[in-house]
Amino acid sequence: MTVVFEKIAFVGLGLIASSMIWATKRAGSANTITGFARSQATRDTARRIGLCDVFDTVEEAVKDADLVVLAVPVGAMGAVAEQIAPHLKAGATVTDVGSVKRTVIEAVQPHLPDNVHFIPAHPLAGTEHSGPESGFASLFDNRWNLLVPVENTDPDALARMRTYWEGLGANVDVMEAEHHDLVLAVTSHTPHLIAYTMVGVADDLRRVTDSEVIKYSAAGFRDFTRIAASDPTMWRDVFLNNKDATLEILGRFTEELFALQRAIRKGDGDHLHAYFTRTRAIRRGIIEAGQDTDAPDFGRSKVGK
Numbered sequence: 001m002t003v004v005f006e007k008i009a010f011v012g013l014g015l016i017a018s019s020m021i022w023a024t025k026r027a028g029s030a031n032t033i034t035g036f037a038r039s040q041a042t043r044d045t046a047r048r049i050g051l052c053d054v055f056d057t058v059e060e061a062v063k064d065a066d067l068v069v070l071a072v073p074v075g076a077m078g079a080v081a082e083q084i085a086p087h088l089k090a091g092a093t094v095t096d097v098g099s100v101k102r103t104v105i106e107a108v109q110p111h112l113p114d115n116v117h118f119i120p121a122h123p124l125a126g127t128e129h130s131g132p133e134s135g136f137a138s139l140f141d142n143r144w145n146l147l148v149p150v151e152n153t154d155p156d157a158l159a160r161m162r163t164y165w166e167g168l169g170a171n172v173d174v175m176e177a178e179h180h181d182l183v184l185a186v187t188s189h190t191p192h193l194i195a196y197t198m199v200g201v202a203d204d205l206r207r208v209t210d211s212e213v214i215k216y217s218a219a220g221f222r223d224f225t226r227i228a229a230s231d232p233t234m235w236r237d238v239f240l241n242n243k244d245a246t247l248e249i250l251g252r253f254t255e256e257l258f259a260l261q262r263a264i265r266k267g268d269g270d271h272l273h274a275y276f277t278r279t280r281a282i283r284r285g286i287i288e289a290g291q292d293t294d295a296p297d298f299g300r301s302k303v304g305k
């Protein structure tokens with residue numbers, strides 16, 4: 001039990017905040033945890049499940065906090081920062097957990113007073129669920145959390161955030177904002193858009209084939225439906241805020257897709273086989289490096305065979 005921040009305040013009480021709260025309690029890294037969410041229903045739920053000390057105004061929630069966590073959709077970060085700025089304790093650290101970093105930094109930083117530290121972060125862990133009841137303490141165990149320091153970041157404040165996230169079970173790395181947004185466009189944002197599209201296509205088709213698409217849905221499609229069930233507000237904001245990187249990756253994706261489409265039309269099996277062999281090697285590389293914590297053991301034991 002090591003207290004890293006005496007008092008932590010959470011603005012937004014959804015999946016990520018509630019998971020951080022349970023993990024903070026598990027680690028004993030704060031003595032007081034407060035919270036605020038915009039809707040009365042969310043605050044009531046958070047109180048009912050005993051999540052933290054819930055306040056009806058954001059000003060009360062952040063008062064005297066040593067760490068303030070912004071855990072709202074990316075598009076709401078700037079407005080929340082503006083609202084809390086006059087109420088922050090001198091020397092406090094403000095962080096966010098948004099899935100996009102450059103626009104969040106641009107929206108938040110100008111509002112914050114000079115006497116607080118701003119350490120943006122992004123835990124690479126989540127589920128398709130949202131709201132205060134969806135959180136669980138082990139969400140960040142053995143997952144990456146990326147810290148994205150702004151210019152002139154105080155090294156001690158950065159080190160404290162690293163200690164805090166390690167206490168929540170995460171592995172911590174530091175990344176520059178622009179690079180973060182490009183990497184996440186490849187590994188998270190574009191895959192989500194593809195899943196949304198595929199489920200939309202299947203839904204259109206369902207009208208033709210009745211309920212067969214759902215009834216016979218195989219594992220691949222079911223994985224797509226899980227991802228496509230993610231929160232619409234969160235993902236709308238991700239795409240509006242990571243526009244350039246997502247459009248860049250989508251452009252490349254479309255080119256590759258056209259090449260595969262052409263190979264299928266021309267019966268070019270060599271092209272298809274070579275392509276699938278390359279992608280299989282990538283998956284095996286990830287498992288071999290121990291970077292897929294969700295992969296079942298049989299996946300690992302097959303590597304190299």
Ligand SMILES: NC(=O)c1ccc[n+]([C@@H]2O[C@H](COP(=O)([O-])OP(=O)(O)OC[C@H]3O[C@@H](n4cnc5c(N)ncnc54)[C@H](O)[C@@H]3O)[C@@H](O)[C@H]2O)c1
Pocket residue numbers: 011012013014015016017036037038039042071072073074076079080097098099100122123124125126127128129130131132231234238
């Ligand atoms: N869900 C994921 O997989 C995941 C993973 C990593 C990071 N993130 C990021 O974390 C943040 C929160 O995501 P989540 O999954 O916890 O979402 P969520 O929908 O579960 O929770 C969002 C919370 O923010 C509150 N809220 C919305 N607008 C607000 C406002 N203006 N003022 C105060 N509260 C407001 C909502 O009431 C809710 O409590 C987002 O920025 C998201 O990009 C999400």
Ligand SMILES: O=C(O)C(=O)C[C@]1(C(=O)O)C=C[C@@H](O)C=C1
Pocket residue numbers: 098099123124125126127128187188189227
């Ligand atoms: O596992 C999931 O459901 C997720 O989509 C989590 C996921 C991801 O793409 O990996 C989604 C968005 C985040 O910003 C971080 C993690």
